[in-house]
Amino acid sequence: MNGKYSLPVVKAVDLIWTSFDKEEIHRGYAMLMQAAQQGDADALCFIARCFMGEEYVWSGAGFATDDASASKLMQKSALMGSATGVLCAARSGNFTPAVQRGMPFESFKEAFEEILEQAERGNAFCCYMIGNVYYWGDYLLVEPEFAKQFKTEDNYNAWAYPIAKEWFERSFNGRICAGWGNYCNIRKSGLCDIRQEVFEVYFQALAEISPVICGNYGYYLGHEKNNPEAALAYYIKAAHRYDIQSTFNAGCCYDEGFGVERDVDMAFNFYEIAAIGGHPNAQWQAGYYYFDGWGSVEQDYAKAAEWFEKAYQNPQSDDRNRVRSAAYLGICYQDGLGVIQDDDLALEYLQEAEENIDMLWNPINAMVLNALGVAYYFGRGTEEDEELGYEYFEDAAKLGLEVAKEHLQQINQPGMSEHESHKPGKEIAPFYQGLAERIREAVEKDLREVLDQVGEEQIYTAALVSDRDCVTLFLAVNTVEYLNENDGPDSESKWIPDEWGYSDGHHSALVKLSRLLWEHHDELPSESYFFNAVISAMKQLKDAKAFGDCSEEITCFVSISDDEEAGHMEDLSAKQLNSAELVAAFLKRDR
Numbered sequence: 377m378n379g380k381y382s383l384p385v386v387k388a389v390d391l392i393w394t395s396f397d398k399e400e401i402h403r404g405y406a407m408l409m410q411a412a413q414q415g416d417a418d419a420l421c422f423i424a425r426c427f428m429g430e431e432y433v434w435s436g437a438g439f440a441t442d443d444a445s446a447s448k449l450m451q452k453s454a455l456m457g458s459a460t461g462v463l464c465a466a467r468s469g470n471f472t473p474a475v476q477r478g479m480p481f482e483s484f485k486e487a488f489e490e491i492l493e494q495a496e497r498g499n500a501f502c503c504y505m506i507g508n509v510y511y512w513g514d515y516l517l518v519e520p521e522f523a524k525q526f527k528t529e530d531n532y533n534a535w536a537y538p539i540a541k542e543w544f545e546r547s548f549n550g551r552i553c554a555g556w557g558n559y560c561n562i563r564k565s566g567l568c569d570i571r572q573e574v575f576e577v578y579f580q581a582l583a584e585i586s587p588v589i590c591g592n593y594g595y596y597l598g599h600e601k602n603n604p605e606a607a608l609a610y611y612i613k614a615a616h617r618y619d620i621q622s623t624f625n626a627g628c629c630y631d632e633g634f635g636v637e638r639d640v641d642m643a644f645n646f647y648e649i650a651a652i653g654g655h656p657n658a659q660w661q662a663g664y665y666y667f668d669g670w671g672s673v674e675q676d677y678a679k680a681a682e683w684f685e686k687a688y689q690n691p692q693s694d695d696r697n698r699v700r701s702a703a704y705l706g707i708c709y710q711d712g713l714g715v716i717q718d719d720d721l722a723l724e725y726l727q728e729a730e731e732n733i734d735m736l737w738n739p740i741n742a743m744v745l746n747a748l749g750v751a752y753y754f755g756r757g758t759e760e761d762e763e764l765g766y767e768y769f770e771d772a773a774k775l776g777l778e779v780a781k782e783h784l785q786q787i788n789q790p791g792m793s794e795h796e797s798h799k800p801g802k803e804i805a806p807f808y809q810g811l812a813e814r815i816r817e818a819v820e821k822d823l824r825e826v827l828d829q830v831g832e833e834q835i836y837t838a839a840l841v842s843d844r845d846c847v848t849l850f851l852a853v854n855t856v857e858y859l860n861e862n863d864g865p866d867s868e869s870k871w872i873p874d875e876w877g878y879s880d881g882h883h884s885a886l887v888k889l890s891r892l893l894w895e896h897h898d899e900l901p902s903e904s905y906f907f908n909a910v911i912s913a914m915k916q917l918k919d920a921k922a923f924g925d926c927s928e929e930i931t932c933f934v935s936i937s938d939d940e941e942a943g944h945m946e947d948l949s950a951k952q953l954n955s956a957e958l959v960a961a962f963l964k965r966d967r
Contacts, residue, residue: 380494381460384411385418389501392426392433394551396587396617401437417456421464424449428468436587436618454479462487463505466514484517495543500550507543510536511558530567537568548578553586583610590614591622604635615646620653627658640671651683656697659687667704667713677714677908678915678952681705696735703729703736703744710747710756711905714952716812716912719757726751742775749783756809805899807892811906815840815913818885819851823922826853826878833857835923837931839873839946840914844939846906847894849886853878853923871946871965873935910934911949918953931958 384407391404411419425432426439427446450470453461457480465471481487495502526532544555563570583593591614598607608629614622627646630639650658663683669675688701706725709718729744745768753765772780833855858877869875921927934949936942950962
């Protein structure tokens with residue numbers, strides 16, 4: 377019951393709700409904390425608003441949502457005599473009977489009038505709150521008898537919206553943007569006349585203040601004013617101020633050639649920034665680029681699966697984004713693309729994608745159907761059901777998927793016995809199912825002997841090496857001591873596995889596995905399948921700290937002996953297996 381805000385609260389509110397600068401916002405928050413410690417009830421209310429989500433504070437500020445703590449602070453603020461706390465408690469569901477009995481105000485109306493006085497004196501945030509009281513119908517708490525005058529909600533809104541409009545405009549004049557969404561809804565309702573030129577003047581003015589509204593203004597220019605070039609300019613402007621939605625929208629513009637010449641590389645740059653910022657659709661787009669290798673983005677199944685997983689798990693993902701993420705994850709887990717092959721998990725994702733397959737497009741819908749055919753026909757993750765599996769292959773083939781047609785041709789090949797017709801094609805040969813786990817087990821056995829040889833020496837690198845035909849595997853390990861004693865720390869041999877000090881022996885588990893690889897070479901699904909399995913096995917070992925307690929400090933990679941593509945494979949695998957710091961050092965090596 378202070379009559380007006382203290383100067384620290386006025387300054388803090390200005391910083392938090394008009395600066396849209398993370399550092400300035402947190403400076404304002406620190407001021408609120410200090411004021412609250414000195415017993416400022418209004419400060420408690422504004423602190424609570426910081427933890428009530430993006431409807432109450434700019435998401436770019438980085439405040440974690442904490443409804444329980446916010447509720448306690450809001451109620452305490454009202455009980456300590458903050459009129460702002462009372463109005464905000466009513467709006468946020470915290471105006472409980474206990475708060476109403478315990479607050480020092482005689483009524484909600486008394487608290488409202490205190491805020492109204494500040495609004496009339498020009499406090500912009502108070503103008504916004506008064507607008508909200510009318511807009512949301514909380515004014516019926518001020519004048520309960522008014523409820524009898526309005527037979528319907530529209531009757532009330534027709535009376536209240538023009539009043540709310542005026543207060544919101546006064547808040548905009550004071551650079552408070554929080555009421556803009558409500559103002560737009562008033563305009564759309566048709567219950568209050570807002571002239572087009574007035575609307576656009578406020579829209580453009582607030583776009584210069586709020587990065588969120590800046591992005592919204594870009595969308596308005598592009599889709600209502602048919603000015604895609606201006607839309608992109610505002611998206612980029614908002615993106616530079618860390619608005620994740622606008623960053624994603626800019627990516628879409630470059631991806632679709634909307635207002636600019638199509639540029640998939642530029643699109644990916646924006647998508648990746650938005651994905652890192654947590655935008656669910658951008659996370660899916662990043663996965664999509666890595667899965668297929670669009671533009672200058674190299675195909676990387678591990679990164680693709682990682683982004684698809686983030687998109688799938690993102691609580692802000694809508695149904696479509698979850699379904700398309702599940703579709704690609706199902707493919708990845710069934711074929712071991714960038715992940716440890718897991719038929720059970722693959723089937724779960726594929727079944728989820730099938731339930732909403734109308735949300736998918738060709739060819740991913742056909743890929744899902746084909747993968748379900750593989751699962752049921754060959755009993756991968758479920759019991760064999762040849763009839764159902766065959767139907768899935770037929771459905772995928774009708775959509776034009778060549779691999780599904782190949783499955784049908786193999787199954788229907790004349791002269792094949794019933795048993796032979798069951799056999800998976802190369803990509804799903806029994807020997808290659810669970811290949812990553814088979815490699816991991818072999819390396820784990822051989823590693824015990826290698827570590828005995830290493831003793832107390834410090835391992836700095838380890839590699840799994842194969843050949844272009846994918847029929848041999850050996851483990852190589854080197855230590856700082858061996859390198860210094862034999863070649864020197866700056867020697868080219870530092871990253872050449874053939875010249876390292878330790879490897880598996882002539883009768884190792886990997887030698888035995890290599891013989892099997894040779895015997896089953898004609899069943900090899902593909903080189904990428906094989907090397908993804910090798911990388912996956914290495915990742916399992918490193919994650920399990922198989923190289924010792926310092927496993928995270930060891931640079932691991934996969935190489936190809938005597939092959940021009942060895943450097944590319946080493947780089948690709950190193951990026952998937954090591955920290956950013958280790959990768960940066962590894963990529964600078966002399967080849």
